[in-house]
Amino acid sequence: MSTATGYFIPHDARWPIVGSIGLCIFFYGFGLWLNEAAFGKELFFIGAAIIVFMMFGWFGLVAKESESGTYNTQVDSSFRICMMWFIFSEVMFFAAFFGALFYARSFSGPWLGGVGGGGAEMTNAVLHTGHDYVWPSNGPGDVGGNFQPMGWFGLPLINTLLLLTSGVTCTLAHHAIRAGHRKPFIWWLLATVVLGAIFIGLQIEEYIHAYTALNLKLTSGIYGSTFFMLTGFHGFHVTMGAIMLFVVMIRAIRNHFSAENHFAFEAAAWYWHFVDVVWLGLFIFVYLF
């Protein structure tokens, strides 16, 4: 597809400033909303709408340029490098929350229970008399009241299988496009997106179950905090990944991709596999152990 000889350098960029203004309104609105001030909610949604508009515009422009063969192979590798490092930054974002989970479970939890030397025993005796640390914990203050932890069997296990299967269908889609088979490519993509959507649906079901049947809430101490923040951010990333794959599917239906030129799909696929791997970490450390 690439017919360009030189490195493509665009001459004016109009979307970034739209994105900045959108993000600014979004964050300002969010801040006002959190403080229950006037216009917070409105600004939040206006900002979000501007960001979505910017993404449509910007990605649309890039797709159009890609179609018209503006990008040579060097531009293509720039995109690849950027996507890899972007995913690495996402990995580090999750690392912060996994770090919080590990720290709470292996350090601060036992210390609060009086185990681990130093001043732990004394602190426990004086401040948290009678508090015995057992994970899952909502702390010596029993914050959020009694709750039951989320087991790994049932919905989480089904979700694991769903996401692993979606990784396979995603790879099958990749094989299909590399062989130049457009129809199977679209079908496998559709399968991946549907599996992702079912995953999100089941996770919503799981959250409802947690809130209604288990009394497990975001406010249920450190267990609730780490559980909902980790699975919540993961769920958000699954949603993003599914939207990316869906957009790729629409583009595939419009015949945007060829056996050689389909990086938009590959980027979304990398992202999808990243989300998959994060889920495995979650399943092991949040649900299983």
Next chain:
Amino acid sequence: MSSNDVTHHAPDDHAHHDHDEHGPAPGLMRWVTTTNHKDIGTLYLWFSLIMFFIGGAMALVIRAELFQPGIQIVDPMFFNSMTTLHAIVMIFGVVMPAFVGLANWMIPMMIGAPDMALPRLNNWSFWIMPFAFLIMLSTLFMDSGGPAGGWTLYPPLVLQMGDSFAFVIFAIHFMGISSVMGSINIVATIFNMRPPGMTFMKMPMFVWTWLITAYLLIATIPVFAGAVTMLLTDRYFGTSFFSAAGGGDPVMFQHIFWFFGHPEVYILILPAFGIVSSIIPTFARKELFGYDSMVYATASIAFLSFIVWAHHMFTTGMPLAGELFFMFSTMMISVPTGVKVFNWVATMWRGAMTFETPMLFAIGFVIMFTVGGLSGLMLAITPADIQYHDTYFVVAHFHYVLVPGAIYSLMAATYYWLPKWTGNMYDEKLGKMHFWISTIFVNVLFFPMHFVGLAGMPRRIPDYSLQFADWNMIATIGAFGFGFSQLMFVYIIVKCVRGGEKATGEVWEGARGLEWTVPSPAPYHTFETAPVIEPSTVTR
């Protein structure tokens, strides 16, 4: 592709291309929509210069209040806001954007690339910054005031601030987006935009240090984003990350924060090392001594920066094994840093040295950064640190590495490359005066802080005991002297932009590297055709 194909011709360089020449677009919108790495570099540099004076004004409020013991000028809450915002502005609004600006200007020219790898993304990385600081600084005008718990945002204190808390957190998220995008772009540029022959070991040190800095940024800024997100949910959504009652731990925030925070201090100094490693060989008229060891030392510092974070927390409390580990790993950093200092000195050894302004600032950097490095070594010793912690000794230490360190490297870089950017020589006499006045005042400002710190004066407090009065008065005099002498810096820059003796392409007699092979001022587009780089070509 654009509807904006302006055929305003930049003075043509050696490059030949198959499409028509694009000069800068007319009007103010040029600066909003530009994708040119030089324009964006200029925007970053002006932005950080403006922020330098905003952050500097905050520092002067602090020093004015500390001129005498007692509360005279501002109320303590506002004083705390000033210490907090001074740090945030100087770190995220001055040093980081200035380095990114230099990276934008210089990296493509140093490696022989036509532009940054993703020009539109580059534009966005910059245009986030003014909005992020709009949000951050607007908190000063809110009912509950600006952030006042220190730039480290430790809970539970920071969670007790007023409604402006959410805006502070979002401003940090906003800046983080800019830093990560900018860094990804720099990594992609260095990996992907080098012409054939420009091997990794032919890259100038500035490019190497920025590659490693960008890696540190991509690895740690998201961790910081995660940490402040936890603060946000603790405050507004009832999570218990940093609350012992719910099984969390406020100390956990310090661990996560400093996992970001320590690499962050190397983010603030590694590009400075790169700048100094470019300037000293030029004015010593010698190749950089021990280039390979410089590269490996930079990489070692980056690696070590990930395993030393808890030396900021010796008094917070951690197991003894932890204190020992973090003490020794911290001391290990002085080995690669020492390699660098010795290499700079060895580069100057028997060189045909001249002392133009950039060289003065670079030598000032080497000497005064080393002072800060040595006090850092003292702070690394756990039992001693328990004495020094949260005193003015710490303030003296990090200001020595950041002001005559990072800021001096930025001034050195400005004088060094201004002729390349503007085509005019700056006023050498004024430049030298600027150096000497700054250097005298910066030491009057920060050196006494060692004494009051060792004597036990705590930091971040608007009042102090009478025995600290003399040195505080002297430090304040130094602060105003240093602050106002920076107006000279602005004057020299503006004068140079407006005119002056014409600079040659090479600018400096001993200059090495590709950026000196293009005319001065550098044409709007450089290296549109990849330069031919033989193994014998001098690129660093």
